[in-house]
Amino acid sequence: MSQSRKNIRDAVVTLLSGATAAGTNVYANRETSLWETELPAILVYTKEETAEPRSISYKQSIRTLDLIVEIKALATEIVDNQLEDIAEDVETVMIANQSLSGSALSVEYISTSISLDSDSETEKGVAALTFKVKYIK
Numbered sequence: 001m002s003q004s005r006k007n008i009r010d011a012v013v014t015l016l017s018g019a020t021a022a023g024t025n026v027y028a029n030r031e032t033s034l035w036e037t038e039l040p041a042i043l044v045y046t047k048e049e050t051a052e053p054r055s056i057s058y059k060q061s062i063r064t065l066d067l068i069v070e071i072k073a074l075a076t077e078i079v080d081n082q083l084e085d086i087a088e089d090v091e092t093v094m095i096a097n098q099s100l101s102g103s104a105l106s107v108e109y110i111s112t113s114i115s116l117d118s119d120s121e122t123e124k125g126v127a128a129l130t131f132k133v134k135y136i137k
Helices: 003-016 079-096
Strands: 041-053 061-074 106-117 124-136
Touching: 003 041, 003 061, 003 079, 003 124, 061 079, 061 106, 079 106, 079 124
Parallel strands: none
Antiparallel strands: 041 061, 061 124, 106 124
């Protein structure tokens, strides 16, 4: 895995930690096992990346990375409000920090998908926010 993608994930975890109702339950891993007491929580991971040559020499490229910020909350009667409130906070933090602490050129919000995860013992509401992050490598 590219060190740049790891730096971007780590920067997002640092920015979001303590900035939403998820508190410090923010992790740079899509497969983090979560206990009920750790919800709500945020998982930060990458999905897809494209590259465009920056110059004729092809030594550097401008990368566009699909970054997913996934919010998980216990499925209760307030789960939708909880997911939407945290998602709004995530968007605000991400857009206000375009360089992601020097790791990126820009951040663009793309979409949010909200669903219910009933595959585990504890039913959870899930909101997955997609951002396009541009950086040079």
